[in-house]
Amino acid sequence: MPEHDHDHDHHPSAEAMEEVLNRYMAEHGLKSTRQRSLIIDTFFSLGGHLSVEELWSKVREQDTKVSVATVYRTMKLLHECGLAHARNFGDGQTRYEAAAGRHHHDHLICTRCGTIVEFENDRIEAMQEAVARKHGFRVTSHKMELYGLCRNCQRETTPQPRA
Amino acid sequence: MPEHDHDHDHHPSAEAMEEVLNRYMAEHGLKSTRQRSLIIDTFFSLGGHLSVEELWSKVREQDTKVSVATVYRTMKLLHECGLAHARNFGDGQTRYEAAAGRHHHDHLICTRCGTIVEFENDRIEAMQEAVARKHGFRVTSHKMELYGLCRNCQRETTPQPRA
DNA sequence: ATAGGTGCAAAAAATTTGCGATTGC
DNA sequence: GCAATCGCAAATTTTTTGCACCTAT
Numbered sequence: 139m140p141e142h143d144h145d146h147d148h149h150p151s152a153e154a155m156e157e158v159l160n161r162y163m164a165e166h167g168l169k170s171t172r173q174r175s176l177i178i179d180t181f182f183s184l185g186g187h188l189s190v191e192e193l194w195s196k197v198r199e200q201d202t203k204v205s206v207a208t209v210y211r212t213m214k215l216l217h218e219c220g221l222a223h224a225r226n227f228g229d230g231q232t233r234y235e236a237a238a239g240r241h242h243h244d245h246l247i248c249t250r251c252g253t254i255v256e257f258e259n260d261r262i263e264a265m266q267e268a269v270a271r272k273h274g275f276r277v278t279s280h281k282m283e284l285y286g287l288c289r290n291c292q293r294e295t296t297p298q299p300r301a
Numbered sequence: 302m303p304e305h306d307h308d309h310d311h312h313p314s315a316e317a318m319e320e321v322l323n324r325y326m327a328e329h330g331l332k333s334t335r336q337r338s339l340i341i342d343t344f345f346s347l348g349g350h351l352s353v354e355e356l357w358s359k360v361r362e363q364d365t366k367v368s369v370a371t372v373y374r375t376m377k378l379l380h381e382c383g384l385a386h387a388r389n390f391g392d393g394q395t396r397y398e399a400a401a402g403r404h405h406h407d408h409l410i411c412t413r414c415g416t417i418v419e420f421e422n423d424r425i426e427a428m429q430e431a432v433a434r435k436h437g438f439r440v441t442s443h444k445m446e447l448y449g450l451c452r453n454c455q456r457e458t459t460p461q462p463r464a
Numbered sequence: 465a466t467a468g469g470t471g472c473a474a475a476a477a478a479t480t481t482g483c484g485a486t487t488g489c
Numbered sequence: 490g491c492a493a494t495c496g497c498a499a500a501t502t503t504t505t506t507g508c509a510c511c512t513a514t
Contacts, residue, residue, distance in 0.1 A: 167467075167468075168468075168469090169467085169468055169469065169512080169513050169514070170513075170514095171468095171469060171470080171512075171513070172512095173469085173470070173471095174469085189503095190503085190504080191503090203470095203471075204470090204471085205470070205471045205472065206503095206504085207470080207471070207472080207504090207505080207506085208469080208470060208471075210503095210504060210505075211469085211470090211505090224391070226389040226391075228387070228389075230478085230479075230502070230503070231502085231503065231504095232503085232504085246432075246433055246436055246438050246440075248438070249441065255436050255438070257432055257436060259428065259432050261428060262425055262428050262429065262432070265422065265424060265425050265428070266425065266445075266447055269409075269420055269422050269425070269447075270409055270447050270449060273409055273418050273420060273451075273452075274451060274452030274455075275409050275411070275418070275447065275449045275450065275451055275452070276449050276450045276455055277409075277447045277448065277449035278412065278448055278449045278450070279447075279448045279449070280445070280446060280447040280448060281444065281445070281446045281448075282429075282443070282444070282445040282446075283443060283444045283445075284429055284432075284433050284438065284440045284442075284443040285440065285441055285442045285443060285444075286433060286438045286439050286440035286441045286442070287438065287439050287441070288436075288437060288438055289436075289437030289438070292437075292439055330492080330493075331493075331494095332487080332488050332489070332492090332493055332494065333488075333489095334487075334488070334493090334494065334495080335487095336494085336495070336496095337494085352478095353478085353479085354478090366495095366496075367495090367496085368495070368496045368497065369478095369479085370479090370480080370481085370495080370496070370497080370498095371494080371495060371496075373478095373479060373480075374480090374494085374495090393477070393478070393503085393504075394477085394478065394479095395478085395479090
């Protein structure tokens with residue numbers, strides 16, 4: 139499980155997310171269904187960086203009949219309305235992470251044990267803006283991932299599985 | 302094709318890469334074959350951010366018989382010995398990019414037309430190090446991608462395909 | 465009523481692997 | 490000669506889709 143940075147290891151409440159989502163759904167003529175609510179509640183209450191497979195297995199604990207397809211479709215929705223970010227940390231699967239209501243943040247990833255630490259740094263963000271402007275870009279989002287060894291893994295020599 | 306930043310739009314020569322690769326191969330008991338050389342030469346002479354599919358199609362122009370599997374296997378090798386970086390820009394495929402002999406750099410990606418601009422910024426890198434250190438990490442590599450609209454796409458309103 | 469949603473199973477797309485036939489070293 | 494490679498096809502893995510049947514609105 140990911141360690142979190144000092145000032146933002148809170149997740150937005152699933153209820154708050156439903157609010158945002160409801161507005162989006164109303165505007166787009168989408169319907170609220172039992173399986174969507176279940177998937178969304180599960181996603182936001184779990185937190186972290188979830189693969190569809192992981193999320194699906196948690197959802198199935200509540201309702202065995204929900205199909206992967208629905209989880210994929212729902213996560214695509216959440217992504218499109220900006221409530222979830224899609225991440226790609228190198229293993230072959232897309233992971234989703236709660237977006238709205240949280241500060242933007244980036245990731246430190248231990249390549250040995252898989253630990254993920256979140257952080258944010260306003261000065262770096264400001265400099266990113268500046269660089270982009272220099273190249274004529276207007277930035278709408280970004281990803282920054284630092285890969286390396288966490289404190290423990292710098293000492294350890296015994297094999298340890300990734301995440 | 303990607304625009305390049307001021308001071309490093311050179312690609313390392315395929316020959317220089319063969320050198321590094323040969324050393325690696327000698328140390329690991331790997332063999333140099335016709336298809337590997339072809340793939341490697343093609344990869345380094347093309348430059349850019351290539352999907353396996355794209356690279357394969359170029360390779361096939363020289364030798365119809367090379368299989369995708371070999372391209373995958375060769376790129377994995379290049380990646381393992383540090384000569385190629387694996388990237389994931391959001392479309393569902395891994396892209397490879399020449400690594401050794403180039404300065405490290407990051408990416409500005411236009412979400413409308415797919416243009417990729419490379420840049421580097423030492424101050425940002427220094428701050429990344431600092432942040433990582435604060436969290437006890439020793440950074441070995443990183444990825445930073447800024448998504449947004451390039452100069453052209455901020456003006457245009459007509460539809461334009463990605464990449 | 466009806467547009468949108470769901471499950472299921474088949475389809476795609478991306479990548480990996482088993483294997484008998486090569487081929488560097 | 491022998492271990493490493495190759496091509497090919499089959500297998501995996503991840504994600505998408507077609508379709509007949511449901512269900513919010």
